[in-house]
Structures are given as C-alpha cells and as structure tokens.
Amino acid sequence: xELKYVGKPLPRVDAEAKVTGTATYVADIRLPRMLHAKVxxxxxxxxxxxxxxxxxxxxxxxxxxxxxxxxxxxxxGTCLWDQPPIAVDKVRHAGEAVAVVLAETPLQAEAALxxxxxxxxPLPFVLDPIEAAGSEASLIHEKNGEYRRVEYVVHPVKGTxxxxxxxxxxxxxxxxxxxSDIVLEEHFEFPLSNHCAIEPHGAICRFSSDGSIEIxxxxxxxxxxxxxxxxMFGVSASKVRVHIPYLGGGFxxxxxxxxxxxxxxxxxxxxxxxxxLVLSRREVFTSTxxxxxxxxxxxxxxxxxxxxTALEAEMYFSDGAYGDTSWPVCTVAGHNCTGPYHFPHVxxxxxxVYTNSPPVGAFRGYGHPEGQFMVGRLIDILARKLDMPVWExxxxxxxxxxxxxxxxxxxxxxxxxxxxxxxxxxxxxxxGSKPKETERYLYGRGVAAMMKSPKMATNSSSGCLLSxxxxxxxxxxxxxxxxxxxxxxxxTQMAAEALKVPIEKVRMYQxxxxxxxxxxxxxxxxxxxxxxxxxxxxxxxxxxEQLKGNAAEALGCAVEDVxxxxxxxxxxxxxxxxxxxxxxxxxxxxxxxxxxxxxxxxGSYRVQGVIEPDPKTGMGNAAASWTFxxxxxxxxxxxxxxxxxxxxxxxxxxxGKVINPVTCRGQVVGGVVQGMGATLMEKMEFKEDGTxxxxxxxxxxxxxxKDVPKKxxxxxxxxxxxxxxxxxxxxxxxxxxxxxxxIVNAIADATAIELYCLPVTAEDVLNALQRKGGS
Amino acid sequence: MPTxxxxxxxxxxxxxxxxxxxxxxxxxxxxxxxxxxxxxCGVGQCGACTVILNGDAVTSCTVLxxxxxxxxxxxxxxxxxxxxxxxxxxxxxxxxxxxxxxxTPGLIMRTYSLLTKNAKATEEQILEALNKHLCRCxxxxxxxxxxxxxxxxxxx
Numbered sequence: 022x023e024l025k026y027v028g029k030p031l032p033r034v035d036a037e038a039k040v041t042g043t044a045t046y047v048a049d050i051r052l053p054r055m056l057h058a059k060v061x062x063x064x065x066x067x068x069x070x071x072x073x074x075x076x077x078x079x080x081x082x083x084x085x086x087x088x089x090x091x092x093x094x095x096x097x098g099t100c101l102w103d104q105p106p107i108a109v110d111k112v113r114h115a116g117e118a119v120a121v122v123l124a125e126t127p128l129q130a131e132a133a134l135x136x137x138x139x140x141x142x143p144l145p146f147v148l149d150p151i152e153a154a155g156s157e158a159s160l161i162h163e164k165n166g167e168y169r170r171v172e173y174v175v176h177p178v179k180g181t182x183x184x185x186x187x188x189x190x191x192x193x194x195x196x197x198x199x200x201s202d203i204v205l206e207e208h209f210e211f212p213l214s215n216h217c218a219i220e221p222h223g224a225i226c227r228f229s230s231d232g233s234i235e236i237x238x239x240x241x242x243x244x245x246x247x248x249x250x251x252x253m254f255g256v257s258a259s260k261v262r263v264h265i266p267y268l269g270g271g272f273x274x275x276x277x278x279x280x281x282x283x284x285x286x287x288x289x290x291x292x293x294x295x296x297x298l299v300l301s302r303r304e305v306f307t308s309t310x311x312x313x314x315x316x317x318x319x320x321x322x323x324x325x326x327x328x329x330t331a332l333e334a335e336m337y338f339s340d341g342a343y344g345d346t347s348w349p350v351c352t353v354a355g356h357n358c359t360g361p362y363h364f365p366h367v368x369x370x371x372x373x374v375y376t377n378s379p380p381v382g383a384f385r386g387y388g389h390p391e392g393q394f395m396v397g398r399l400i401d402i403l404a405r406k407l408d409m410p411v412w413e414x415x416x417x418x419x420x421x422x423x424x425x426x427x428x429x430x431x432x433x434x435x436x437x438x439x440x441x442x443x444x445x446x447x448x449x450x451x452x453g454s455k456p457k458e459t460e461r462y463l464y465g466r467g468v469a470a471m472m473k474s475p476k477m478a479t480n481s482s483s484g485c486l487l488s489x490x491x492x493x494x495x496x497x498x499x500x501x502x503x504x505x506x507x508x509x510x511x512x513t514q515m516a517a518e519a520l521k522v523p524i525e526k527v528r529m530y531q532x533x534x535x536x537x538x539x540x541x542x543x544x545x546x547x548x549x550x551x552x553x554x555x556x557x558x559x560x561x562x563x564x565x566e567q568l569k570g571n572a573a574e575a576l577g578c579a580v581e582d583v584x585x586x587x588x589x590x591x592x593x594x595x596x597x598x599x600x601x602x603x604x605x606x607x608x609x610x611x612x613x614x615x616x617x618x619x620x621x622x623x624g625s626y627r628v629q630g631v632i633e634p635d636p637k638t639g640m641g642n643a644a645a646s647w648t649f650x651x652x653x654x655x656x657x658x659x660x661x662x663x664x665x666x667x668x669x670x671x672x673x674x675x676x677g678k679v680i681n682p683v684t685c686r687g688q689v690v691g692g693v694v695q696g697m698g699a700t701l702m703e704k705m706e707f708k709e710d711g712t713x714x715x716x717x718x719x720x721x722x723x724x725x726x727k728d729v730p731k732k733x734x735x736x737x738x739x740x741x742x743x744x745x746x747x748x749x750x751x752x753x754x755x756x757x758x759x760x761x762x763x764i765v766n767a768i769a770d771a772t773a774i775e776l777y778c779l780p781v782t783a784e785d786v787l788n789a790l791q792r793k794g795g796s
Numbered sequence: 797m798p799t800x801x802x803x804x805x806x807x808x809x810x811x812x813x814x815x816x817x818x819x820x821x822x823x824x825x826x827x828x829x830x831x832x833x834x835x836x837c838g839v840g841q842c843g844a845c846t847v848i849l850n851g852d853a854v855t856s857c858t859v860l861x862x863x864x865x866x867x868x869x870x871x872x873x874x875x876x877x878x879x880x881x882x883x884x885x886x887x888x889x890x891x892x893x894x895x896x897x898x899x900t901p902g903l904i905m906r907t908y909s910l911l912t913k914n915a916k917a918t919e920e921q922i923l924e925a926l927n928k929h930l931c932r933c934x935x936x937x938x939x940x941x942x943x944x945x946x947x948x949x950x951x952x
Contacts, residue, residue: 032889039897040885040904042832042872049831128816217932219836219844220898269834269898270932302837505896505933683892687934691895694935718841718930726926726936733937 026514026524027747030683033510034529035267035503045266047223047239048299055225056085058287058298059130061120061137062308063112066377066711067161068141070110070119078122078136083129087137088121088287097253097282098345099245101184102169103162106253106282113161113342114377115712116307121287123296146377146711150337151316153182154374161342161375174633175348184344185373187355189639191427197331197366201322205403209395210778212704213314213339215306216384217723220269222309223299224281226288233260236285239268241276241502242543247535249278250285265533268504273383276545277346279309306716310346311705312384314339319358319395327407327414331366334358334392339376346382348373353476355639358392359427361439361472361649362418367427377711383545385695386754389473390761394779397469397762402775412443415470429640435742437649437675439470445736446653449671463660465771468653469762473755474644475546479631483549484539485556487564488621493602495522498530499556500541501549506753507684508549514680515554515746519561521587522601539623547751550680551646552626554746559624568604571617575599575608629744648750650674652759656767663787665701665768667730675738676752677745689735689756696760698724704780800865804828805874813861820864821845821856824871832872832901843929846902847871853909872901875908883949884908893942895933903929907943915951
C-alpha cells in the first residue's frame with residue numbers, strides 16, 4: 022500500500038516553537054520559591070579534603086545555605102555505585118563539586134563561593150590510563166572492587182585502578198596469527214573530548230515534606246534518573262517525578278546521570294524550595310561527563326589474498342574519576358572494534374581505568390569510533406602492503422549474510438548491504454583520477470566502513486499511549502526525548518500512517534513527565550524511531566480494534582464485519598461511515614444511549630532476545646539492530662600549513678526505510694561534521710597541575726561553518742529489516758563512526774604518512790611532512 | 797540599585813541592575829522573561845545569545861547591561877507578531893535548519909542583521925556572518941540553505 026506520511030520530507034513539528042524562541046529548555050524554567058545554586062569546584066585533581074569553612078559564605082547577602090559533602094553517605098549508580106553526589110573526604114578530579122551555595126540570585130551565590138575556604142592534602146594524580154592501570158599508580162578509589170555492583174556486567178580488578186575488564190575470546194587468536202601471511206600491529210590514541218551540545222546542563226529540583234521529589238532536567242534518560250534518585254534517597258520510584266523539556270543537544274552527554282544527584286542532594290537540604298543549577302560552559306568542560314579517551318594497541322593478520330585471519334586488541338580507557346557511566350563503553354569497544362568485518366579469531370581486552378579527569382560517559386556511538394578507527398586504519402595499510410585496492414580487501418571480509426561477528430552472532434541479509442554502500446561511496450569519491458599535486462596542495466582519498474550495534478539494557482523498551490478525542494484528533498505520548506534528532510516528527514508521521522488519519526489530526530507530546538509518560542528505557546543508541554515506532558504501531562492497531570468494536574455495537578453487526586480505512590463501515594456498505602471522532606468515546610446514538618468504550622490504548626516494544634555477554638568468553642547475543650555503512654572522502658592538504666580541508670565527503674548507510682529524508686540527512690551531515698571535529702581539532706588539554714587547559718569554546722575548537730566539507734554526498738540504501746517499523750533501522754550516531762579512519766586514510770594517501778593519534782591537527786601534519794622531507 | 801532604560805521589541809522598560817557582572821543577556825532572560833536568547837558559552841564564542849542592539853547584531857552575553865543603557869533591542873520574540881512568522885523564521889523551518897533549536901534564535905538574529913543591512917549578501921558574506929556561530933547538530937548545510945532562502949524571500 023502506498024505510504025502517505027512515512028518516507029516523506031515533512032517539516033518538523035517542533036520547528037515553529039524553536040524559531041520563535043518559545044520552545045522551553047530547562048534554563049528557561051522558573052518556579053516559585055526558587056533558589057539558585059553555584060558550585061565550588063575542587064581545582065585540584067586528587068586530594069584529601071582536610072577542612073571546609075563555609076561560615077563566612079553563609080553570612081553573605083541572599084545566601085540560604087551552603088551544602089558540603091560532610092556526613093553524606095550516599096553513593097549513586099546504575100550498575101556500579103562508586104560516586105557520591107558531592108565530594109566527601111577526597112576529590113578525584115579538578116572539576117568535582119566540593120560545596121554548593123544556595124542563594125536568592127545567581128550573582129549572590131557566586132559572590133558567596135569566593136568566601137568558602139577549603140584546605141586540601143594533595144595526592145599524586147594520574148591521567149594516563151596505562152600508567153593508572155599499573156601497580157605503581159596511587160589508588161583513586163581505595164574501595165575499588167568492594168562497591169555495590171551488578172556482578173554479571175562489571176568486572177573490577179581489586180587493588181588497582183581498573184574498575185572494569187572486559188575480555189572477548191572468540192576462537193584462538195594465536196592460531197589465527199600463525200596462519201597469517203602478514204601481521205600488522207600499531208598503537209593508537211583517541212583523546213578525551215567534550216560533546217559540546219550548545220545547551221549547557223541544567224536541573225531544578227524540589228523536595229516536599231511528604232518525601233516526594235520533583236526534578237526538571239536536561240537529561241536523555243528520565244526513567245533512569247527517576248530510579249537513581251529513588252535509590253539515592255530511599256523513596257519509591259512513584260514518588261519521584263521527572264520532567265524533561267526540550268534538550269538543546271545531547272550526543273550522549275546528557276544520557277547518563279550527571280549533575281542531577283548534586284542538584285537533588287542540595288535540594289534535599291532545603292525542602293520546600295526549588296533549587297536551580299545551570300552550568301557555565303566552563304563547568305560543562307570541567308565537571309560533566311566527557312567522551313572517549315583511549316590508548317590502545319591493535320594487531321590484525323591476513324592471508325596473501327587479503328582474507329583476514331585474526332584480530333587482537335588491547336584498549337585502556339582513561340575513564341576519569343568514576344566508572345558507572347563508562348564500563349559499557351569499554352564492553353562495546355571490545356566487541357565492536359572489528360568493524361563490519363569477519364575475523365575468524367578475535368581476542369580483545371578492554372580496561373576501564375580510573376584516572377583523575379572528569380568521568381567518561383556515553384558519547385555519540387560510544388565504543389564504536391574508538392575501535393573502528395584502529396581497524397579502519399590497519400586495513401588501509403594492509404591493502405597497500407598487499408598491493409591490493411583497499412575496497413577489495415574490505416569486500417572480501419565484510420560481514421554479510423551467514424557470516425559471524427565477534428560476538429558469534431550470525432548476520433542476516435536484513436542487517437544491511439555493505440557491498441552496495443561501498444559501491445556508492447566509491448562512485449562518489451573515487452570516480453576519475455585524483456587531482457594532481459600542486460605547488461600549494463597535496464590531494465588524497467580515503468575510505469572506511471562501519472557498523473554499529475547499540476549497547477542496551479536487555480529489557481530496553483519504548484511505550485506509547487494513544488487517545489482519541491471526540492473531534493477526531495489524536496493525542497500520542499511517548500517518552501523519547503526530543504534533543505534535536507527529530508523523534509517527535511517521525512513519531513507523528515508514523516502515528517498518522519498507522520492510524521490512517523490525516524497528519525494534522527495527530528498531536529505528539531512535548532515534554533516528557535514520568536508521571537504521565539509511558540516507560541521508556543532511555544533516548545540513546547539511535548533507537549527511538551526503531552523502538553518507539555513499533556510501540557506506536559501496536560497502540561494504533563489496538564485503537565483500531567477498539568474503534569471497530571465500538572462501530573460493531575453502533576451498527577449492530579459482528580466486529581468481523583467492520584472495516585477500517587480511517588473511518589469504520591460495515592463490509593459491503595462503504596457509504597454509511599462512522600468517523601473516528603464519533604467512535605472515540607464509545608458511540609452515542611441520537612437518543613443519548615451510548616455503546617462501546619472510550620478509546621485509549623497503550624503499545625510497547627522491547628528489543629528481542631538480547632542478553633549480556635558471557636563473563637568468560639565475552640560473547641553472546643549482546644547486540645541487535647545493526648546499521649552498516651561506508652564513508653569516503655577527498656581532501657587536500659596545504660603544504661605550507663598542514664591544514665586539511667575536506668573537499669568532498671560521501672556517506673552511504675543502510676538504515677532500512679528512511680522515515681523522513683530531511684531529518685535523516687540532517688543526522689548524517691551533522692554527524693560527519695562532528696566526526697571531523699574529533700578527527701582534526703578536538704581534544705581536552707590538561708595543564709601540568711592536572712586541571713583542564715581549554716575549558717571553553719575558542720581554546721577548545723569545534724567545527725564552524727567555514728571548517729565543514731565543501732560538499733557532502735549522502736546516500737541511503739533501504740534494505741528492509743523485518744523487525745523495525747516499516748522496516749526502518751537505527752540511524753543517528755552512525756555517521757560519526759568511520760569519519761576518523763576515512764580522513765586519516767586520505768591523509769595517508771596524500772602524504773604517504775601513517776598517523777595513529779587523534780586529533781590530527783594542522784600542526785601534526787606539518788610536523789610529519791617536515792620530518793618526512795628531512796628524512 | 798542602579799537602573800537602566802531599555803527599549804526591547806518596541807516596549808520601554810526601567811530595569812534595576814544587581815551588583816556584580818550583569819549582562820544584557822541576563823536582563824533579557826531574567827528581568828524581561830525573554831528566554832529566546834540563550835546562554836551557550838558566556839564569552840561570545842557560540843552566538844546563541846545574539847540579539848540586535850541599536851541596529852547591530854551583538855552577543856548579549858558579552859555586553860554589560862549598564863553599557864546598553866538607553867539602547868534599543870530586538871530579540872527573536874520581536875521578529876514576528878505571534879501570528880505570522882518572519883520570512884527568516886519560515887526559511888529556517890522550510891530548509892530543515894532546526895534540530896535541537898538552541899542555537900536557532902541567535903542564528904536567526906544574525907541573519908536578520910545581515911539581510912536587513914545587505915539584502916543581496918553574497919555567499920562569502922553569509923559564511924562570514926554564520927562563522928560567528930556554533931551549531932553542533934546540523935553540520936551547517938541546512939543553515940546555509942535557510943539563509944539563502946531567507947535572502948530570496950526578503951527580496952521578493
């Protein structure tokens with residue numbers, strides 16, 4: 022049947038509010054009796070707290086209270102309970118909260134901060150993950166290994182800074198390497214970086230005398246937040262109410278629990294008052310969750326004909342002061358570092374290591390860009406060594422129908438068509454010969470492939486509530502967070518399609534509120550269209566059943582004889598129709614007699630059959646809903662400066678059915694630019710004293726409009742995936758995954774220089790060119 | 797408390813200014829409840845707080861409130877009458893240039909400043925203006941398209 026709304030480039034449902042400035046974000050919200058919070062940060066990366074004197078600060082004008090961690094017994098977490106909401110006896114990174122001033126205005130709170138006196142006993146600090154994992158390093162958590170944890174998934178090494186060790190043993194890597202004609206091994210680095218959503222993190226929290234907690238937060242995971250707060254304060258989840266307004270960008274930086282426990286802890290000291298904390302940009306850099314941060318070694322083996330034999334990887338994540346948000350990054354990196362290739366033997370060891378930086382959390386595609394940068398680079402080098410075109414090596418080893426991935430799962434046709442993705446980007450970038458070197462520029466081309474299979478809770482679900490009004494309009498509620506990706510728009514399209522009603526009749530929820538919204542795991546892993554869409558379809562099917570039941574009673578016929586095409590009618594009598602509105606509250610006859618039921622339904626969808634990896638082998642059905650893709654680029658390098666310009670960047674993904682081509686392209690174009698930032702410019706710098714040296718836009722550069730590719734080509738293949746709504750698969754994080762290997766491979770093509778550490782700045786390229794020229 | 801006088805979106809206000817570093821952005825958001833302009837960085841790097849002050853686009857997070865005394869301000873809330881959108885706003889919607897929306901009001905005000913001063917702004921001039929802004933969602937492609945569409949709409 023022809024689709025009316027799904028697959029169409031419809032305008033976003035949230036756009037009008039956003040262009041008029043009326044869309045509400047957390048910083049825009051004011052409540053009665055609201056206090057403003059400002060936070061004293063440690064300023065030193067690792068130290069015991071000897072004393073905190075808040076006396077003078079408490080006497081400052083407008084100050085209501087100064088909260089410290091004294092006597093705080095709370096540790097919060099979701100799988101590893103290792104973090105207090107505010108520093109208690111020691112600080113583990115320089116941005117950690119040590120005291121919070123609550124005052125009538127933000128300026129009064131800020132003035133009082135300056136009056137707090139803290140004395141520290143400095144401890145040695147460590148930022149390098151390999152050094153931190155060693156036996157010489159000072160312990161950042163003396164209780165590592167003793168904290169409450171979900172034992173099946175988090176594997177600490179007691180007496181060290183390693184809070185999680187994931188290992189995967191698929192086949193016999195040693196044997197695989199013995200059977201190889203060629204083995205390559207390199208060391209790689211992916212720096213710590215910041216998500217840089219333009220909206221800084223914020224939260225407003227209020228405790229009531231009955232023990233209930235209400236919070237407004239810029240967070241992608243309202244129900245996780247609800248459960249964490251309930252756990253922290255020992256109240257039932259039903260007494261915690263979480264509101265999420267529009268999010269000004271997330272990228273994973275708001276998917277973990279971050280500033281909310283601190284805000285709530287401070288609010289718990291002043292019940293009846295609302296406490297508002299909105300971070301400065303500087304604090305976003307120093308005191309929220311950051312991303313990536315890996316030092317790693319990877320080895321691949323192959324036969325002369327390019328067939329892969331084995332892969333071995335050892336990765337150390339500098340995961341910062343706390344581990345609850347980064348252990349999944351390690352696990353995912355461990356089983357996805359093969360990229361979309363079949364290696365008969367895989368051995369990976371990934372270590373999540375405590376260091377004295379802000380803690381690492383989710384960041385767009387987490388666990389995928391890290392490992393697939395390495396494998397994408399090694400394959401490029403391998404092809405040159407074997408004197409084969411890189412695409413031949415790629416194609417020979419692609420995961421495709423019947424092949425097994427590192428987890429041991431068998432790939433099916435519906436997982437996507439990598440061959441065609443590769444053909445498309447090859448056509449876009451490699452057609453015709455490369456521009457010749459000029460006096461000013463070197464030219465290069467590169468290609469890499471990617472896959473992404475989200476890390477998710479094994480019960481990861483979405484819910485949908487649907488009600489129909491007497492005028493035939495429809496209200497649909499899910500709990501997917503609108504953070505720019507466009508979930509409210511594609512939900513609207515899917516609901517109108519499934520219910521067969523005009524799209525202008527469908528009104529989608531705006532804010533998420535755990536008191537009214539159906540349970541949803543969280544808005545992460547590119548899964549809202551996929552999971553939410555299935556929940557919508559079920560809610561719509563159930564609504565149609567109810568409408569038909571009402572119609573059957575109204576028409577005095579069997580329900581099997583009622584047809585629905587957006588209205589109900591008795592089979593064979595299509596002219597006598599009952600509108601959706603007339604059936605919405607049951608059907609009322611002329612004399613007022615009402616039959617049937619009011620129509621409101623619920624739908625839900627849970628990912629199917631996912632389990633946690635086996636603790637011994639690291640394998641199992643731990644991933645679902647892959648999306649495959651390939652990316653390629655043509656670049657030029659200015660010889661005098663080393664500056665890399667991306668002339669043309671092509672992406673081909675196979676996300677199944679594209680629900681909205683405009684929002685889908687928006688995800689890819691934006692993701693590529695974010696990936697370019699990671700590849701060429703972004704890195705958190707640390708000063709000698711262990712504090713962050715570039716904590717604002719300006720010193721921390723992210724791409725501006727003049728930095729972006731001169732041209733982007735975006736191609737979608739639509740291999741049907743039976744599980745997704747209208748055969749759609751996830752697409753959102755994916756565009757970032759293979760950008761770094763694509764561009765760095767192009768740099769290698771242009772310069773014959775192999776680079777392994779990100780970011781590759783102009784200075785790095787220039788230095789490498791000079792070294793090469795000198796040798 | 798010292799006061800300043802500001803005319804914002806056509807209405808004149810006397811505003812008390814608290815002691816300390818109070819910016820034009822603080823006044824707009826906290827005193828006048830015009831929350832369209834956003835705080836993104838506080839140092840004029842991201843452009844999310846851009847408004848028009850005395851005819852020029854400024855980053856309101858770097859303008860001290862007392863320096864704006866007597867000034868005339870236009871914010872995103874003043875662009876449309878609440879019923880009919882301004883052509884720039886229409887262009888942003890039609891070009892798919894809105895994602896999370898946090899940078900959008902600032903970009904719209906920058907575009908307003910550019911195109912009201914120079915209705916025939918060249919691509920280079922557009923890039924120069926947009927380069928003062930950060931957007932982490934779109935990759936800028938749709939924003940450039942929106943500004944070009946706005947240029948066409950405004951010269952009709």
